[in-house]
Amino acid sequence: MNKISFWSDDYPRPTDLPVAAELPTEIDIAIIGGGYTGLSAARTLAKSGTSVVVLERETIGWGASSRNAGITSSGLKAGMMTIFKRYGKEYGQKFWDASLDMLELIKELDTEEGIDFDWHQGGDLGLAFKASHFESMKTRSKWYKDQLGDELEVIPPSKLRAEIGSDFFHGGVIDRHGAGLHPAKLVFGLAEVAARHGALLCEEAGVFKIEKEAHGFTLHTVKGVLKAKELIVATNGYTDQLVPKINAKTFPVGSYSIVTEPLSKELQEEISPKDHVFYDSKWFLNYFRLTPDGRMLWGGRNNLSTTLDLMKSAKILRAQMIRAFPQLADIPVTHTWTGQLGLTFDLMPNLGHVNGIHFAFGYGGHGLHTALYSGREIAWLITGEKTSSPFMEIPHQTYFFYRNKPWFLPFAAYFYRFKDWIS
Template identity: 50%
Template sequence: MKTSVYWTEDCPRPANLPISPLPEVTDVAIIGGGYTGLNAALALRKAGASVAVLEKETIGWGASSRNGGMALTGLKESMPVVFKRYGAEMGRAFWQWSLDAVDYVEQLTVEEKIDCNFVRSGHLLLAFKPQHFAQFVEEARWFREQLGYTDLWVVSKAELHSEIGSAAYHGGLIDPRSAGLHPARYVFGLAQAAARKGALLVERTALMDVKRTRTGFLVITNRGTLNAREVLVATNGYTTNVIRPLRQGVFPVGSYIITTEPLPLSLQEELSPRGRMFFDSKHFLNYFRLTPDGRMLFGGRHNLSTSLDLINSARKMQARMLEVFPQLAGVSISHTWSGNLGIALDLMPHAGRVNGVHYAYAYAGHGVSIASLLGKEMGEVLAGKRTSTLFAQIKHPRYAFVPYDRLYLPLVSTWFRVLDWIT
């Protein structure tokens, strides 16, 4: 078993990816070389602005190459809650935006000829307990009545075998508009597209400070300084305390994944007859799917820590996988790894400006599509092509205690375990 990311082993960072030294001046400095930053860079270059993408590690190193490869409809927060919190008009706008985000990823991969195995396979939300399925029935009805969305339907426990080769769940909720892709192929394709259009990609460059100047900002890094008219922070679950108000709005949560060795085609078809993206209804949810080369990828959270031992994590994840798919007993685990989600306390994506610096983050596990479209929109804001984004129009809660997540997340983890037990 390798403690490395399967996706980047299958598709390593391109050796010919143009990497630049830190420039002295640029129109926009983007902090973070993942989906958000690269999509923003593409939008800015299309508008004619000069752009430098500064990445602390290497391009695509973070969650953009570590996730499950699921481009899902919706947001982390449920749509009924979004309606209650922001009103029906805003709620409908958020829902449509989430659909547009998946469409955008598909269109972009076609336009830029990014071969990332994008497939509209749909997702299946699985009921961990019988009462969860009853909630699915009500949710499908709510979507029809409030959103006119008829592409959502329930599958009973008796019918579930047509969707998944598991008896561990009590029914499901299907949305065929979600998609699967190869996240490393996608992020490296984005990087190559941005570089082709003239964006500068700067690796091993950590942000140390940002200071206002007469003409914009002085961006101070471990590799030197850069003068920029505007700055966009696009670091999601890897956001640091450099700009403290930003860190007070988002906290990291660790997500852990294992993959099996490639499975026989007959077993693949038994486990996942339609190639869906799967996730369940627990608070400590599991998500899983077949990879393009026929491995079972199985992920989730044991607690909310970002620093669990990978081997111990893999053993626990494998045990849970076998509860779902006993057919995988005896199948070897090939890889185990982890990555950070960025989550806000209101479970909503956030974008806007603080201390003069623009930002976009807090995708809560839905980053493949949300980070992509929100990155594009923030690039258009910085280029003067749009005045705002939908997610800049809501309040972004910030609290002084948020950066101290190591202290409070263990308590939250315990509470979630209790909820999974009693609900």
């Protein structure tokens, strides 16, 4: 079994990726992090005529940008009903509109930049893990129609078989905004586009020291020293102690995935007859979909740790998959891997600046589209294209007991397992 991301195995980093041979000595804006957030910011800044360099500790797209499930959806991690209740209708509407804008940005990368990333918008099907969850889904569907003017199609258990080849779930709701894509093709395509617009891409250029100066920053990297007028930290689930005040705002959580061998055409059509992407209603949810070449990708977490053994994880995930799809019992699993997502205490993306350093992170597992948007948002705020962002105008929850290591995650895992049990 391969212990690497299926996506990177299927579409490896292009050997002709336009990376810079040397580190520049001076630049307008430096970006730490070569994933969706950093590359989206770099593309936007370069298009505006700003000189920009992306500093990636590993290689471009090494982190969650090439390890996620390739699923996009409307809304945010905190949930729109919670967001409206917490922040009020005015800001709730702003966040809903932003979530739709995120999906439009992905389409823009396809239609305007010409990136081919196997985009297909078949809708996402949220599945009720328990009958009681289906009642909550019906309530949410009515709320979406009343408050957002948006339709969630309620699928009762009696009609679920027309949408998914499983008898395990208790109904569901379809969000037509949902879509699937190839995350590795997207991140490498985005890197090529950013470079085409003039951004410099530097791999294996980890930053180990930042010095704040009167007119910018001096960055000490493993490839040399660089002066930048502005600095963006775009490391999300891989944020470290480089800027402690930023690290205290987010913490890493592990997410794990497996992929099977390609399924027969008949089995593909049975499992996903309408080309949906899927997720269930547990706190420790599972998400799954068919890959462009017809494999089953099954992901989730039974633990919040970032260091769970991959073979143990694969065993857990495979058992969950077969529980929902007994017809996959004899299909071998070919890949198992993990990636880190960035979580915040309020489950909201966190954009802002600390000591003059701009940052964007905390997408909570909704990072594919949220990261692309957040990178562009930070770039627009720097260039003056925008003067404010709703994500910067709300208070973001932090706790005094967390500064560097998320020691509380094992206790949180027990708590969420208990919530799944009693719900």
